[in-house]
Amino acid sequence: MRLKIAVIGLASMALFYCQPNEKLSSGKEIYKKYCVSCHGIDGKLLTNGALDLSLSRISLDERKKIITHGRVNMVGFENVLSSAQIDSVATFTQTLIIDQGE
Template sequence: MKKALFALVILAFIVACGNSGTDKTADSSTSSSTAPATAATDGPDGEKVYKQYCVTCHGVYGDMAASGAFDLTTSKLTEEERIAIVTNGREGTLMVGFKNILDEPKIKAVAEYVVKLRK
């Protein structure tokens, strides 16, 4: 008798779990339809990237020039040239390429941010 009751409890459990399982799939299908709208955000923050990877040599304002770094406030490079330098570095200097550290959107963002440091 006790065994039968136990089996019934387990059965009720399985049924309950099965129900919640189908509820979940219904939920996720409705939430996934709204996901693409929230995924459309801005690109990477160039200022953040700069402060994380570039200030050690170029300084917060771009003019620190530590380790022989170029004073970015007086840089006259075009966007393509800046992207090229940040990506591949400049041979024979401490300016290393960041292509293995930063992805393309981040390099582009930081190359755009660097212009804001110009006087």
């Protein structure tokens, strides 16, 4: 009984600690598939009037909204990606930000 609890505890701990990385790696895959055509792998491509994601300072919530519903020339992804996927890719876009030392 005690062993079972220990195993479950360890497994859920492992799951908890692995999550952020999994989120980013799947976010990166989603980004490569759906976003690079306009934004480029580093966020700086600017195709179709796309904004430079390496300079973007908007919040995670704003990112999720724009990715979900789209804005101006950017298509929304609400019918393409699940909200969990949108969450992952929005989190991933924050890794593209280049610190300007402000």
